[in-house]
Amino acid sequence: MTRIHSAAIIEAGASLDDTVQIGPYSVIGAHVRIGAYTTVGSHTIIEGHTTIGDNNRIGHFAALGGPPQDMKYAGESTRLKIGNRNTIREFTTINTGTTQDNGLTYIGDDNWIMAYVHIAHDCQIGNHIVFSSNSQIAGHVNVGDWAILGGMSGVHQFVRIGEHAFLGGASALVQDLPPYMVAASEKAQPRGVNIEGLRRRGFTADAISALRAAYRTLYKNSLSLDEAKAQLHELARRGGDGEVPVTILLRFIETATRSIIR
Template sequence: MSTEKINLDIHKILTLLPHRYPILLVDRVLELEPHKCIKALKNVSVNEPYFVGHFPTRPVMPGVLILEALAQAAALLTFAEDPHDSEKALYYFVGIDGARFKRVVEPGDQLILNVSFERRLRGIWKFKARAEVDGALAAEADLIGRIPQPECWRFRHAKRSKGEGMTRIHPTAIIEAGASLDETVQVGPYAVIGARARIGARTTVGSHTIIEGHTTIGEGNRIGHFAAVGGAPQDMKYAGEPTRLEIGDRNTIREFTTIHTGTAQDNGVTRIGDDNWIMAYVHIAHDCRVGNHTVFSSNAQIAGHVEVGDWAILGGMSGVHQFVRIGEHAFLGGASALVQDLPPYVIAAGEKAEPHGINVEGLRRRGFTADAISALRAAYRSVYKHGLSLDEAKAQLRELAGQGGDGDGPVSTFLRFIETAKRGIIR
């Protein structure tokens, strides 16, 4: 790479370095070769404030200030290599090795600052630095610096799904080779992203979170800290088959949540839809199918192969047996145990969950008409209040669906769910 001559005057330097009088010690950048070296100038004036006491009868520039001038030149080289937010960043001089001073620097001298880049590792830069006057060595040292950027973020390259931008990844995060992150993804401290993960635009991954396995995450998701997403299924039959986890868009997955991939014994995939609110310590086991707009309150736990319909709500500390289905708009109360299917629109609660009516308030909030809610109440009474057998109740539901011209409406949905139940419904 050829040397790039740069007209970097004091006005530009003031926008890049936070230092000000009397500690700003670089007047101009003479040459800059990005990723390699910088040559800068400090004009040593008799009016420098430190000459008043160092020394009154023989002014000499203190050696520590020569090193500080070299460190400031190194900071300018650092910003040239990694220019993102340089005007807001602070460069800290954190180490020095092998410092030697060969001649004094006096008023009237032009101190030439030569700094070359040695290596960079996780936000730490190391440089070789030499200060010269009239071609003679005045001082030299190995310098170490770092930049803690706002919110401790560092920009780092990752394999991107599009564009030429930078993925915002904390320097302590581990992104395994092969992972694909959109250029707008943000990854917090100490997170680990596995090689087979695919993460869509505007998704944020909190600190200490692990995303592993064949996991695909859509756009606009927020994943809290210490979540474990895409881990192997907790199934003793699992033998390492390449099963998957698929998560849609705009989901909130809070801290310490665990979500596992599927198993070969089912269809090999765990699926979560869009716009779900999954609170802290939730567990979603292998092969589950979660719809859209659901709410999992803190510590809700669902076992393998569970299906959760759109708009369903699971209360805190509730537990759901494997292969159970929860219908759309259903509500499972807190600290409840569900071992059979919960029909759509129904509220259930209890140590062994029992039905407690239609989720009227939830349906009103979601725009269901008074007639639709009235029809669902009648359907609920047929199943739960009239003392009918399930077959008799289903016959009444068919009549209700036909009488109201329900077509594919809520009563038909209620009936269809009951007719397809394999574990039976709660009664």
């Protein structure tokens, strides 16, 4: 049975699975859809055209599906979609998209979103990502699977963060952070390969060794970006366990629109 506290407000038109739990003083808007076994704490607002999947845990005082904080927004019908098994803690804010992009802010599955996180309009968030407390990302940001953002970090609009990357706490990221890499300091700078994270996720020693060679090529050998990309192509062609991650790294660099951190 749906367990909705008597002090919660569920607007007509909202669609909640029978197993959803809603805490006191929370407000669920008319265009909201919430899937099975999702729980919502107290004093949370979920509004707009928002779809939330199954088995999510949403904390107290969160604000999901509000209009984008973009001065060009003129009330268009845009969306927020959240997948399954996400934890979204207290005071998190996630906005819907804008028509200047594809109109959708997307959160994947199995993400851990800590307190006071802000995810702005049109962001595309993958799976198994950690957003530490007070991390803030601007509009149109893409974050790849298994990335970690440290506490009080900030990400500039239109920036991409690659899969398995790590952004240190209190860092400002204004260019793309390649997959598998660590960046840190006040203006985020490359600091090496995310070796510990890759080991925890089952990457082999050979794959990590190839990525360390790729890091040296990008950041330690005084090469231009074009020269580095040529050497990365050669490194990927060597095959072995490093071929796939180096190819993913190379593809990310070749498609960067804001350039990568250097």
